[in-house]
Amino acid sequence: DVKVTQSSRYLVKRTGEKVFLECVQDMDHENMFWYRQDPGLGLRLIYFSYDVKMKEKGDIPEGYSVSREKKERFSLILESASTNQTSMYLCASSLSAGESNYFGPGTRLLVL
Amino acid sequence: AQKVTQAQTEISVVEKEDVTLDCVYETRDTTYYLFWYKQPPSGELVFLIRRNSFDEQNEISGRYSWNFQKSTSSFNFTITASQVVDSAVYFCALRRSNYQLIWGAGTKLIIKP
Numbered sequence: 001d002v003k004v005t006q007s008s009r010y011l012v013k014r015t016g017e018k019v020f021l022e023c024v025q026d027m028d029h030e031n032m033f034w035y036r037q038d039p040g041l042g043l044r045l046i047y048f049s050y051d052v053k054m055k056e057k058g059d060i061p062e063g064y065s066v067s068r069e070k071k072e073r074f075s076l077i078l079e080s081a082s083t084n085q086t087s088m089y090l091c092a093s094s095l096s097a098g099e100s101n102y103f104g105p106g107t108r109l110l111v112l
Numbered sequence: 113a114q115k116v117t118q119a120q121t122e123i124s125v126v127e128k129e130d131v132t133l134d135c136v137y138e139t140r141d142t143t144y145y146l147f148w149y150k151q152p153p154s155g156e157l158v159f160l161i162r163r164n165s166f167d168e169q170n171e172i173s174g175r176y177s178w179n180f181q182k183s184t185s186s187f188n189f190t191i192t193a194s195q196v197v198d199s200a201v202y203f204c205a206l207r208r209s210n211y212q213l214i215w216g217a218g219t220k221l222i223i224k225p
Contacts, residue, residue: 031211040121042203042215058212090157100147101213103157
C-alpha cells in the first residue's frame with residue numbers, strides 16, 4: 001500500500017512565523033502535490049513537483065514556496081504565515097502524470 | 113474553461129436508502145479523466161474510481177456505481193443501500209491536459225441510522 005505521511009496533524013502558529021510542512025511518500029512516486037482545502041472551495045493546488053528539485057506553480061502559489069531535495073520528500077514553506085493561510089493542507093503523490101493521487105492525512109494549520 | 117460542479121452541498125438520507133451524488137464537468141479536451149474521492153471524518157482522501165473519456169460503460173463496485181454520460185458531461189455516483197460508514201465528503205475531479213486535477217467543491221453525505 002502507498003503511504004503518504006505528513007509531519008503534523010495539527011499546527012498552531014503566529015502571524016509572521018515561518019512554517020514548514022513536511023510530506024513523505026514511500027512508494028518511489030515521481031509526482032508530489034500540495035493542496036489546501038477550504039470549506040466550499042474544494043481542493044486547490046498550491047505547488048507540485050514531477051521530479052527532484054523540480055517544481056511547478058499550481059493555482060494559488062502566492063505566499064508559499066516548496067522544496068524537493070529528495071524524491072520521497074516534498075516540503076511546503078510559508079515564509080511569513082498570515083491568518084488567511086489558516087486551512088487544511090493535503091499532500092499527495094502519484095506514480096506518473098495523470099495517475100491517481102494518493103493523499104496523506106492532512107495538516108490542519110491555524111495561524112493566529 | 114475547465115470546471116467541475118457538484119451542485120449538492122449536503123445530502124442527508126436514512127440508512128439503507130439509495131443516494132446519488134451529481135458531478136457535472138466542463139472541458140474542451142477530447143481526452144480526459146474523471147475521478148471520485150471520498151473524505152471520511154478522519155480527513156484522509158481515499159481514491160474511489162478513475163474513468164477515461166473513451167469509456168462510457170457504467171461501473172459497479174459492490175454498493176457503489178458510477179454513471180458516465182458524455183452527452184450531458186456528467187459523472188454521477190450512486191450508493192445503493194447506504195450505510196452509516198458511507199458518511200463522508202465526496203469529491204469529483206477532472207484531470208487537465210497538463211495532468212493537474214480540477215476539483216469540485218465536494219458533497220457532504222450524511223447517513224442517519
